[in-house]
Amino acid sequence: MFIGPFDKPILRQGALLLxxxxxxxxxxxxxxLLIAPPPPQERGLDASLxxxxxxxxxxxxxxxxRASLRGSSEKxxxxxxxxxxxxxNLGELRPLLPASVALDKLAVDGANITEVSQVIxxxxxxxxxxxxxxxxxxxxxxxxMFGRDHLRWYTPDRSPGDTDIDIERYRYGFERRTAQGPVPxxxxxxxxxxxxxxxxxxxxxxLSRDVLAWLSHRYQTQTADPNSAVxxxxxxxxxxSYWQSTIGSAGPAAFDEQFAVLERACKRVLAEGxxxxxxxxxxxxxxxxxSPYEGYYEARRAKFVKQWAARPGFSFVDMSDMDxxxxxxxxxxxxxxxxxxxxxxxxxxxxxxxxxxxxVAGVMSRSPAP
Amino acid sequence: MSDQGWADAALGMDITSFGxxxxxxxxxxxxxxxxxxxxxxxxxSLANAAFIATYINKPQQIIPLLAFLxxxxxxxxxxxxxxxxxxxxxxxxxxxxxxxxxxxxxxLGNNYTLHFGYLIVGLSYILFRVLHLVIDARGGxxxxxxxxxxxxxxxxxxxxxxxxxxxxxxxxxxDYPALSDGTKDRLTDEFVFxxxxxxxxxxGKVIIVSGIAxxxxxxxxxxxxxxxxxxxGTHLVAAYAISAIAYTIYLYFNFSGxxxxxxGVGRLLGQDLPENFNKPFxxxxxxxxxxxxxxxxxxxxxxxxxxxxxxxLIDRFPQPVMVPYLGxxxxxxxxxxxxxxxxxxxxxxxxxxxxxxxxxxxxxxxxMLIARIGRRQYREIGERxxxxxxxxxxxxxxxxxxxxxxxxxxxxxxxxxxxLGFAGLAGTALLIAVVCSFVMFLQDIVxxxxxxxxxxxAIFAEHPVFGNVWSAAQIVVIVMVSTFFHKTPEFVYxxx
Numbered sequence: 001m002f003i004g005p006f007d008k009p010i011l012r013q014g015a016l017l018l019x020x021x022x023x024x025x026x027x028x029x030x031x032x033l034l035i036a037p038p039p040p041q042e043r044g045l046d047a048s049l050x051x052x053x054x055x056x057x058x059x060x061x062x063x064x065x066r067a068s069l070r071g072s073s074e075k076x077x078x079x080x081x082x083x084x085x086x087x088x089n090l091g092e093l094r095p096l097l098p099a100s101v102a103l104d105k106l107a108v109d110g111a112n113i114t115e116v117s118q119v120i121x122x123x124x125x126x127x128x129x130x131x132x133x134x135x136x137x138x139x140x141x142x143x144x145m146f147g148r149d150h151l152r153w154y155t156p157d158r159s160p161g162d163t164d165i166d167i168e169r170y171r172y173g174f175e176r177r178t179a180q181g182p183v184p185x186x187x188x189x190x191x192x193x194x195x196x197x198x199x200x201x202x203x204x205x206x207l208s209r210d211v212l213a214w215l216s217h218r219y220q221t222q223t224a225d226p227n228s229a230v231x232x233x234x235x236x237x238x239x240x241s242y243w244q245s246t247i248g249s250a251g252p253a254a255f256d257e258q259f260a261v262l263e264r265a266c267k268r269v270l271a272e273g274x275x276x277x278x279x280x281x282x283x284x285x286x287x288x289x290x291s292p293y294e295g296y297y298e299a300r301r302a303k304f305v306k307q308w309a310a311r312p313g314f315s316f317v318d319m320s321d322m323d324x325x326x327x328x329x330x331x332x333x334x335x336x337x338x339x340x341x342x343x344x345x346x347x348x349x350x351x352x353x354x355x356x357x358x359x360v361a362g363v364m365s366r367s368p369a370p
Numbered sequence: 371m372s373d374q375g376w377a378d379a380a381l382g383m384d385i386t387s388f389g390x391x392x393x394x395x396x397x398x399x400x401x402x403x404x405x406x407x408x409x410x411x412x413x414x415s416l417a418n419a420a421f422i423a424t425y426i427n428k429p430q431q432i433i434p435l436l437a438f439l440x441x442x443x444x445x446x447x448x449x450x451x452x453x454x455x456x457x458x459x460x461x462x463x464x465x466x467x468x469x470x471x472x473x474x475x476x477x478l479g480n481n482y483t484l485h486f487g488y489l490i491v492g493l494s495y496i497l498f499r500v501l502h503l504v505i506d507a508r509g510g511x512x513x514x515x516x517x518x519x520x521x522x523x524x525x526x527x528x529x530x531x532x533x534x535x536x537x538x539x540x541x542x543x544x545d546y547p548a549l550s551d552g553t554k555d556r557l558t559d560e561f562v563f564x565x566x567x568x569x570x571x572x573x574g575k576v577i578i579v580s581g582i583a584x585x586x587x588x589x590x591x592x593x594x595x596x597x598x599x600x601x602x603g604t605h606l607v608a609a610y611a612i613s614a615i616a617y618t619i620y621l622y623f624n625f626s627g628x629x630x631x632x633x634g635v636g637r638l639l640g641q642d643l644p645e646n647f648n649k650p651f652x653x654x655x656x657x658x659x660x661x662x663x664x665x666x667x668x669x670x671x672x673x674x675x676x677x678x679x680x681x682x683l684i685d686r687f688p689q690p691v692m693v694p695y696l697g698x699x700x701x702x703x704x705x706x707x708x709x710x711x712x713x714x715x716x717x718x719x720x721x722x723x724x725x726x727x728x729x730x731x732x733x734x735x736x737x738m739l740i741a742r743i744g745r746r747q748y749r750e751i752g753e754r755x756x757x758x759x760x761x762x763x764x765x766x767x768x769x770x771x772x773x774x775x776x777x778x779x780x781x782x783x784x785x786x787x788x789x790l791g792f793a794g795l796a797g798t799a800l801l802i803a804v805v806c807s808f809v810m811f812l813q814d815i816v817x818x819x820x821x822x823x824x825x826x827x828a829i830f831a832e833h834p835v836f837g838n839v840w841s842a843a844q845i846v847v848i849v850m851v852s853t854f855f856h857k858t859p860e861f862v863y864x865x866x
Contacts, residue, residue, distance in 0.1 A: 010402060010638060013562040014395075016835075020842035028846065156588040158856040167856045173388070201853050208854070 025200070032200045043068065044094075045104040048085045054202045056209055058085075058108045059164040060171075062119060064195050064202075069123050072130040074355055075102045077123060079116050080140035082109040083281050086333045087140070087342045096347035101354060108164060112145050112152050113258040115163040117265040122165065124272060126188065133273035136353050138346065140279045143297035144332065146258040147247045172198050226329045227337050239331040240290060250292040255300045266308060275313040275353050278305065279346065282319050284328040317349035382425035382491060382532075385631055386577055386858040393421070398638045414523055414639070421528035422492070431488045434472050438493065441468055442500035443521050450507035450515065458508040462501060469497050475714040492531040494711065498670055499525050503539055505674055512539070520546060529632040529639075532861065533625070535646040536666040545641050561637070563837060568634035570844050575627025576859060577852045580620045584859045587616035587777075595782050607794055610786065611801045614770040617777055622650070624862045625664070651810065654752065654761040656732040656768060657701070663769075667708065676704040694737050702730035712776065717783055721775035728768050763807030767799045770806075 039053055045068060050061035069075070076097065078088055084107035094103055106119050116139060124132060153161050159177075162170075166182065169175040174194060175182040186194045231239075247254065269276045280301060288294045308314045319342070327338045334342060383390050397417040401410055426432050445461035473490055474483050506512050516524075516539070524542045591613040593601060601609050626647040636643040644666050653659035660668045683696040709722030740748050751757055778786065787795055831840045852858060 009557050009559045009562040010398060013559060013566060013838075016838045017566060017841055017845075020838045021845055024839065024842045024846055156592060157585065162856070171853050171856075201850055204850050205854065 028200045029197065032203045033196075036199070036203050036206075038196060038199065043071075044090065044102055045069065045106060046090050047106050047108065054199070054206050056202075056206050057164075058106075059168045060202075062106050062108070062122060063165060063168040063174075066122055066126050067192055069104065070126050070128070070131060071102065072128065072134055073102055074100060074134045074136075075104065075131070076136045076138060076350060078103075078105040078107060078138045078140070079119055080107045080279075080281070081111045081116075081142075081145050082107065083142065083332045083334070084140040085109065087281065087339055088346060089336075089339045089343060092340050092343040093347060096343055097350065098354060107140070110152075110164070112147050112149070113141075113261045113265070114149050114153070115165055116145070117261055118163060118165040120265055120269060124268075124274075129273070134355075135274040136277060136350065137269055137274060138277045138279060138350070140281045141262075141301070142281045142283060142332070143255070143291065143293045144243055144246070146255040146297065148254075148257050151246060151248050172201065227335050229329055231328075231330050236286065236290075236331065239287075243291070243293070243331075247293060250296060252296055252299075254293065254296055259300055259304055262304070266314065270311060270313045273313075275315070277315045277317065277349060277353060278308075279349070280316070280318045280320050282322040282334075283332060284325045285323045286325055287328075287331045288320075288323065315349065315353055317345065319345055383421060384858065385628060385861060386573070386852070393417075394635050398635070401639055410640075411519065411523070414527075415519060418523060418526045418528045418531070422489070422526060422531065425489050425491055430486065434484065434488045435490075435493065435496075438465075438468055438472060438496065439522065439525060441465060442496070442503075442525070443516075443518065446500065446503045446507050446512070446516065446521075449504050450512050453508060453510060455508070458504060461504050465497065465500055465504070469493065473714050476716065492526070495530065495532075495534050495536060496525045498534075498536050498667075499539070501674060502536075502670065506539070527641075529636050529641065529643065533628070534664075534666055535629060535632075535644045536670050537644055541642070541644065556637075556640075559834065563834070565634045565637040567837075567841060568630050568637070570841050570848070572627045572630025572632075572634060573848050574844060575623040575630065576861070577627075577848050580624035580627060580862075581851070581855050581859045583616045583620035583623065585855060587613055587620055590616065591777065594786060595778065597785075602789065606789060607797050607801060610790065610794075610798045611805070613777075614774060614798070615802060615805065618766070618770040618773065620859070621773065621776070621862055622647075622663075624859060628861055651762065651766060651806075653765050654758055655736075656728045656765055659765050659769060660705075660729070671704050671708050675707060676700050679703060694733075698730045698733045698737070701733050702726040705729040709775075715780065717775045717778065717780045720780075720783065721772065724772040724775070728772060759807040759811050760803070762810050763803035763805075766806040766810075767803035770802050771795075771799055 036054055045061075045065065047058040047061050050056060050058045053061060053065070055061040055064055069077075078084055085105065088105065090103055090105055097103060106123070108115055108119065111119075120137060123135075123137075127135070149161060153163050158167060159170075169182045170177060172194075174184070174186045174191070176185050266276055266278075283291075283294075305316045309316060322334075322338070322341065322345070327334055329335050383393065397413065400413045400417075403409070403413075422432070422435075442465055445465055449457045449461050471478070471482070472484075472488075472493060503512060503516070520543070523546070524537075524539055527537075527542075530537060590609050594606060594609045594613060629646045633643045633645070646665050646667075648662040648665060650659055650663035653662050679700045680696060683700060684693065687696060703726065705728065706722040706726035709725035710718050712718050712721060736748075739751075743751070752761075774786075775783065790798065830836050
């Protein structure tokens, strides 16, 4: 290559800058690993604990931390939105399942079915055939998760249509955006090393979020006890307005788009040899009665379940009867004191889906008392 | 934002992407590979073509732009040869007509437009360059015929294609023959270091400052623009003031950061691009503001609209007493046209009216005050600190309120200003003026103090090694902060 003598300053300055950049970053990485070493790979993931980890948010936790899902032992993966997060306490659910069964909770706050379907893809991407065959996805649904993509993901703060999972795909350049969808830039065999390499980014993000949380905590009033807090009438009105803005107009076709996404996700799960337990999650009675969507949703959901009920690997449990107003702290989330009942109902539904070899925990034989 | 015409076309190369940085690195290396004019012209031509190609999905999307360029070239050549007023008038008329047609101005409706998506990014700035060449050719300032490749490289320079700066052809032509050896004497280590520094500062402005301002703007403006119940009363005034200030900060740092990046890259490619900003928020009045903000655009309008218009008006009304008032009229027309140029929808007509009103009222105020208290006392008042900060605050406030038209559509503007009423709008303007004045006052104190206390780090930053460490640290911070956002801030002026 011919380089004229006058060109050297550009090369020299460029090389010097790159060298400084490399040395600085290596120093920063070393310091970060010293201050905040990456967490050991746990057997079970719980996205609800993301805030305590360097990953901070559920989508980031799931996207960057899913390596442990590669194992081929029997696995139950809980999916859904925040009511799965709050409603299924792993500490309560784990003793109800055989000890050999791994339990992961990958629920994402505010997820719709499109995003849940992406989580399923992320899980399956890291797994081999055997791991997929030994997997049961538990998908908790309610009408709020069927908000159409154009209302949910076309907000001004994001690239049009990007879900929270998509944002994490592109945030650190691990995947790139194409007309056909995201394409990996970092191949899976280098994924762990890449996550380690971005530790300074994660650490700074956590540090800034912690500082902001500390500051906002200083100026906020004490949060109410979730077992006794009562939702005021204006709070109820506000929550209804919120769901109307999230889901749009009510009508028979309101949920078609997201049920189609659900159908595709179910097909993919069963085609890979995994099993799927669809859970219709309860809402407080006042909410069901006031919501203009509930009737359309129930009709659409019943039709869906009827279509899929006979498919091998598919199962359905209806928890909508657990709808006592006093059991909910707001319009969707159960109080901590009732989550044990949710866990029992789920464990009972999971029992016939687990492999016969799995040792059955004694508690499971007990009848779940609502 | 205004433009829909490129909705079907590709998004193009984003200057904050690694793709753009890699592209620029490749162009700079290729440019300096062989010190011959032919090679370097070829490299720049290919770079321009490759850059523009990222904005299209199908070859047909480039055809309208090429046709516009061909029309422009033929018009310039025709006027250069004949140098007749009629040829110039016909050329300008034809170029403007095709421009309005291709830009799909909303008053045309949908019946008279091309029914496929095509590229209109860069069209506005090509228009400025073509009109400047036609007018200069008429005046005899373009003596030699312009070679087609030089014309293409001038109008489609990838550094200035999207949003300027609007370089004069004479300045471009001065650098153009120097491609073979013009960079030889300048490319010292210090020159390159400063060019890198300028690029890094530009990225810092675009990604960090404009990114934060954009996030704040989106969060607050979403509430006041929503069709369902939005805040009212003082909450609405406060939310509107925050949105307007945040958008102004976003616009300034986004645009001036972009200019820093292209100016720095231009220096590595032997191009001296003109400056586009000169601390606009130091301006004490609206007219001064426009001599500091988007300077190449203001200069263009001054040369090719204001001056000829003033000449025409003075010819028509030659009485000396009329001259200042003719200036008021010419300012109104110039700023109105400049405002309307920013977009194709009705809201930009309001923007034009506001800009025109701002400029002409500013001029009238100057005339009235000078007539009343005399030129000397007028100057003395201007030196008083309190008056100066008040003027700077008011200038900022008027501009921030005026550019609301860049972030709303006509319905949203009607609803927003309707909800505020006259009192609310005046209250918002006053609130912005007070906040801006106070912040500028504080900023001046901080800058003065920083100059004293931070003198030694500044010397440190100029050191050949530590300076690079400092630059590397800035890059790390910029990249880290960029990951905080859900998306990188768009280059805002691409839409105009």
